[in-house]
Amino acid sequence: MAHLIQDVRITPVAFRDPPLLNTVGVHEPFALRAIVEVVTDSGLYGLGESYGDAKHLTRLRTAAAELTGVDVWHTQEIARRVRGSLARGQDSGAGGHGMSGMVTGSSTADRVLSPFEVACLDIQGKAIGRPVSDLLGGAVRDRVDYSAYLFYKWAGHPGAEPDEHGAALDPDGLVTQARRMVDEYGFTAIKLKGGVFPPDEEIAAVQALAKEFPDHPLRLDPNGAWSVATSITVAEELDGVLEYLEDPTTGIAGMARVARESPMPLATNMAVVAFEHLRPAVEEDAVQVILSDHHFWGGLRRSQSLANTCDTFGLSLSMHSNSHLGISLAAMTHLAAATPNLTYACDTHWPWKAAADDVIVPGALRFEGGAVPVPTGPGLGVELDRDALARLHEQFLACGITERDDTGYYRRTHPDFDPTAPRW
Ligand SMILES: O=C([O-])[C@@H](O)[C@@H](O)[C@H](O)[C@@H](O)C(=O)[O-]
Numbered sequence: 001m002a003h004l005i006q007d008v009r010i011t012p013v014a015f016r017d018p019p020l021l022n023t024v025g026v027h028e029p030f031a032l033r034a035i036v037e038v039v040t041d042s043g044l045y046g047l048g049e050s051y052g053d054a055k056h057l058t059r060l061r062t063a064a065a066e067l068t069g070v071d072v073w074h075t076q077e078i079a080r081r082v083r084g085s086l087a088r089g090q091d092s093g094a095g096g097h098g099m100s101g102m103v104t105g106s107s108t109a110d111r112v113l114s115p116f117e118v119a120c121l122d123i124q125g126k127a128i129g130r131p132v133s134d135l136l137g138g139a140v141r142d143r144v145d146y147s148a149y150l151f152y153k154w155a156g157h158p159g160a161e162p163d164e165h166g167a168a169l170d171p172d173g174l175v176t177q178a179r180r181m182v183d184e185y186g187f188t189a190i191k192l193k194g195g196v197f198p199p200d201e202e203i204a205a206v207q208a209l210a211k212e213f214p215d216h217p218l219r220l221d222p223n224g225a226w227s228v229a230t231s232i233t234v235a236e237e238l239d240g241v242l243e244y245l246e247d248p249t250t251g252i253a254g255m256a257r258v259a260r261e262s263p264m265p266l267a268t269n270m271a272v273v274a275f276e277h278l279r280p281a282v283e284e285d286a287v288q289v290i291l292s293d294h295h296f297w298g299g300l301r302r303s304q305s306l307a308n309t310c311d312t313f314g315l316s317l318s319m320h321s322n323s324h325l326g327i328s329l330a331a332m333t334h335l336a337a338a339t340p341n342l343t344y345a346c347d348t349h350w351p352w353k354a355a356a357d358d359v360i361v362p363g364a365l366r367f368e369g370g371a372v373p374v375p376t377g378p379g380l381g382v383e384l385d386r387d388a389l390a391r392l393h394e395q396f397l398a399c400g401i402t403e404r405d406d407t408g409y410y411r412r413t414h415p416d417f418d419p420t421a422p423r424w
C-alpha cells in the first residue's frame with residue numbers, strides 16, 4: 001500500500017546546553033535542532049531530527065515544499081527532489097551545518113535529505129509493524145554501546161549560577177566528571193573533547209583518566225587544533241593509552257602525514273565527511289576509523305553505504321555526535337544496531353541534556369551499562385510529545401540564537417580569542 005506524503009512540518013526547537021569548551025569556543029546556553037514531521041494520506045506520521053541553524057531551516061523548508069505526493073517507500077525520489085530544490089535555489093552550500101567554526105565539507109544535499117529519509121523509514125516501519133533496524137537489514141546487536149563524552153567546561157554560563165555538572169578545567173575536574181558519568185550511565189569507553197588547552201595539559205588529563213579507568217578504552221579529539229608535528233608528538237606520548245586519536249590535525253594530507261608516524265589509529269569526523277573524500281583518504285591511508293553521522297552522510301541507508309565502503313577498504317567505523325535530542329538517539333541506535341562493522345562505542349552528547357528537555361514521550365530510550373537497548377516497536381519506536389515540542393519551540397523563539405556560534409559566544413568574555421587552526 002502506498003503512503004503518500006500529505007504534509008511536512010518543520011519545527012525549530014532549542015534546549016538548554018552547558019558551557020562546554022572546544023577548540024573554536026564554547027557552547028551557548030541553548031542548542032538548536034529542527035524537528036521534522038512527515039504526515040501521510042494514510043494517517044501515519046514519521047519523525048526526523050536535524051540541525052536548527054537558520055540557513056539549514058530554510059533549506060529544509062524549501063525541500064519539504066517539494067515532497068507532497070511522494071510515496072514514503074520511494075526514498076530515491078525524495079533524494080532527487082531534495083537535490084532539485086537545492087539546485088533550483090542555486091544554494092552555494094555554505095553555512096548552516098550546525099558545527100560552529102569546525103571545518104566541514106559535508107554535502108549540503110545529504111544534510112538536508114537525512115531527516116526526511118529517517119522520517120520516511122519511521123513511517124515505513126509503522127506501516128508494516130517493524131522497527132527501523134529491520135528495514136536496515138535487522139539488528140545484529142540488541143543494545144548499542146555509547147561512550148562517555150567528556151568536555152572541559154566552565155562551572156556555569158557567564159553571569160549565571162554554576163550548573164549541576166560543575167567546572168572541569170584540569171585533570172582532576174575531568175576525572176570527577178568521568179566518574180559521575182560512568183557511575184550514572186555505565187559507559188565502558190571514554191572520549192575527551194580536547195583542543196582547548198595546550199597539548200601537555202590534555203596529555204596529563206588523558207593519563208589521569210587512564211589511571212582512574214584502566215579498563216576503559218580512551219579517545220582524545222582536539223578537532224584539528226594541532227599542527228602535524230604537534231600531533232605526532234602527542235600520539236607518541238599517548239602510545240598505549242588511546243584506542244584512537246581523533247582529528248589531531250586538519251585535512252586528508254595532514255592526517256596522512258600524522259598517520260605515517262602515529263602508533264595508534266587515527267579517526268575522523270572532519271577530514272572525511274562526504275563520499276568524495278573516501279577515495280583520497282584510502283589512497284593516502286590518512287585515517288583508520290571513520291566516525292559516521294547520519295545527519296550529514298544523507299540518512300540511515302547512505303550511512304550503511306559508508307559502512308560497506310569502510311568494510312571493503314579495511315577502515316573501521318565509529319559514530320559522531322553533536323548536541324541532539326531523542327529522535328536522533330533513536331535513529332543512531334537503530335543504525336548502529338543494524339551495522340555489523342560499527343564495533344566502537346558511539347559518541348553521544350546525551351548526558352549533557354536536561355532530561356526534561358526533549359520532544360519525545362519519555363521512557364522509550366534508556367541507558368543500561370553504557371548502552372541503549374534497541375527499540376523494538378514499529379518505526380523508530382519513539383513518539384512525539386506535542387506539548388514538549390511547543391515548549392521547546394517557544395524556547396527557540398525566546399532564546400534569540402539562530403546560528404550556532406561557539407566562537408562569538410567565547411569572545412564575549414575573551415575578545416582576543418583566535419580559533420584559527422593549528423592553535424598549537
Ligand atoms: O559539541 C562540540 O563542541 C563538539 O566539538 C562537536 O561540535 C563536534 O562536532 C564533535 O563532537 C566531534 O567529534 O568533532
Ligand SMILES: [Mg+2]
Nearest residue numbers: 221246247269
Ligand atoms: Mg570529532
